[in-house]
Amino acid sequence: MRFVHCSDVHITEDYFALPLRRLGWRRWLALAELTVGGRARRYARAPQALSAIVRDAQAHGVDHFILSGDLPAYALDGEFSGARSALGPLADDPRRCTVIPGNHDVFTPGSHRSGRFARHFGHLLDSDLPEYRREGAFPFVRLLGQEAAVVGLLSARVPFTPGLSYGSIGQAQLDGLAALLKDPRLDGRAVLVAVHHAPLTHQGRADRWSHGLRGAQALLRLLPGPRYAVLHGHIHKRYHHPATADRPHIFGAGSSTEAGHEGYWLIEVAHGQVVGGSPHTPAL
Ligand SMILES: [Fe+2]
Numbered sequence: 001m002r003f004v005h006c007s008d009v010h011i012t013e014d015y016f017a018l019p020l021r022r023l024g025w026r027r028w029l030a031l032a033e034l035t036v037g038g039r040a041r042r043y044a045r046a047p048q049a050l051s052a053i054v055r056d057a058q059a060h061g062v063d064h065f066i067l068s069g070d071l072p073a074y075a076l077d078g079e080f081s082g083a084r085s086a087l088g089p090l091a092d093d094p095r096r097c098t099v100i101p102g103n104h105d106v107f108t109p110g111s112h113r114s115g116r117f118a119r120h121f122g123h124l125l126d127s128d129l130p131e132y133r134r135e136g137a138f139p140f141v142r143l144l145g146q147e148a149a150v151v152g153l154l155s156a157r158v159p160f161t162p163g164l165s166y167g168s169i170g171q172a173q174l175d176g177l178a179a180l181l182k183d184p185r186l187d188g189r190a191v192l193v194a195v196h197h198a199p200l201t202h203q204g205r206a207d208r209w210s211h212g213l214r215g216a217q218a219l220l221r222l223l224p225g226p227r228y229a230v231l232h233g234h235i236h237k238r239y240h241h242p243a244t245a246d247r248p249h250i251f252g253a254g255s256s257t258e259a260g261h262e263g264y265w266l267i268e269v270a271h272g273q274v275v276g277g278s279p280h281t282p283a284l
């Protein structure tokens, strides 16, 4: 079986065409990052890049498409609908597509309270084994074919202030995942766990306090060896740490649509194991 893993597509509205009052103070601060920081320019063609990755996935004949969060720039409704339309009909079908939220999907308390992510992508949080859910829809699992399962975790939290973007899984979800992994319906399957925040940096270390994943070590301990992979985003760098006896493969998809760094992982599963992955650049 084949999987595409992409992340951090950051579909970005034209913030200067919108009434400032509607943006709120958190997004006012972000305007500097968009303009002086050059972020608006780097993501101007994000929808085209995401659509190109979907076309590539179809050309590779992939069984399932995984997007590990940060769909919008700053959680505007138009950014979510832009992401949905760039994904096309693939995003209608939970058998073919898994999407989890990142910190930019809950960038403001208002976007979180109103459940904006779920309004656009809630149907992709369905679970084949809903009895293991512990925090809202999470963890959810999709049993795919005879030899794979995709699990979605929630690590994205509304930041206390802009600038803090750490994530946490929490004990309830870890307990739910531990119970799920013991279910005989997962026997013989490779397990791909999507979570937005990174359990390890590209150098193999824990990410810094203000940006990292709380609960990362406990998560890795639950997933020993090449039967398992953690698929994450958040750090805008693409890297792979192969599995060891004690921890899973770790795939960081980076930002799949950032100009000059577009790309994704093509991950192969055979005989109930994650065999490996290769990085690809979409044909734009
Ligand atoms: Fe991101």
Ligand SMILES: [Fe+2]
Residues within 6 Å of the ligand: 070, 102, 103, 104, 196, 233, 234, 235
């Ligand atoms: Fe992020």
